[in-house]
Amino acid sequence: MLFDLDALPTASRYKLLTATVVPRPIAWVVTQDAAGVLNAAPYSFFNVFGSDPPIIGLGIGNRPSGVPKDTMANILATGQFTICLVTEAALPEMNITAADFAAGVDELAEAGLATLPSTKVAPPRLAVSPVAMECTLFQTVTLGASHSLVLGQVRAMHVRDEAVMDAARCYIDSPALGLVGRMHGAGWYTRLEDRLEVKRASAAQLAEQGKG
Numbered sequence: 001m002l003f004d005l006d007a008l009p010t011a012s013r014y015k016l017l018t019a020t021v022v023p024r025p026i027a028w029v030v031t032q033d034a035a036g037v038l039n040a041a042p043y044s045f046f047n048v049f050g051s052d053p054p055i056i057g058l059g060i061g062n063r064p065s066g067v068p069k070d071t072m073a074n075i076l077a078t079g080q081f082t083i084c085l086v087t088e089a090a091l092p093e094m095n096i097t098a099a100d101f102a103a104g105v106d107e108l109a110e111a112g113l114a115t116l117p118s119t120k121v122a123p124p125r126l127a128v129s130p131v132a133m134e135c136t137l138f139q140t141v142t143l144g145a146s147h148s149l150v151l152g153q154v155r156a157m158h159v160r161d162e163a164v165m166d167a168a169r170c171y172i173d174s175p176a177l178g179l180v181g182r183m184h185g186a187g188w189y190t191r192l193e194d195r196l197e198v199k200r201a202s203a204a205q206l207a208e209q210g211k212g
Contacts, residue, residue, distance in 0.1 A: 028090075037104055093113055118156070125158060180192065
């Protein structure tokens, strides 16, 4: 079935993309405004885009009214934010912070979320998250009239001790983190427990097998 995205409305494009680009990692973004009021909101248009420098990307849309969301406004105002990753146990609290609260509402207080101090940026990190990244704004890219891509440079990362296999080598036990990802449709998530390993073959090995 061919879908012509050039001819489809925005809502239909969204449905197709979110139903097929799965699972998507979830960035639980913590920011604060110039007065120090905290904001937390989850975004699944999120991934890592480089390691030198270490860059993550967030797709952030405006409110239906066209006004930028608090996350975007705070990042532009302060240039700082933290990204916390989401476990299955934290889904109820994350879901509360996804609600469409009025501007200036402290979602962390609404969800009863405790914080821990960051080391290089002002916004704190969420104590419930097994991974937290301290980020500074690297670049913003306008994507149409209502969306922007925020590129952040990761300055520091906190990983729960029991998931660190070898700190000197930066070996992390990913399954031990217990993270979840976003799936198709509203309200759907996936556990990341079903895994398979496929070792990458070299060109020489493929040539020996007659496939190169």
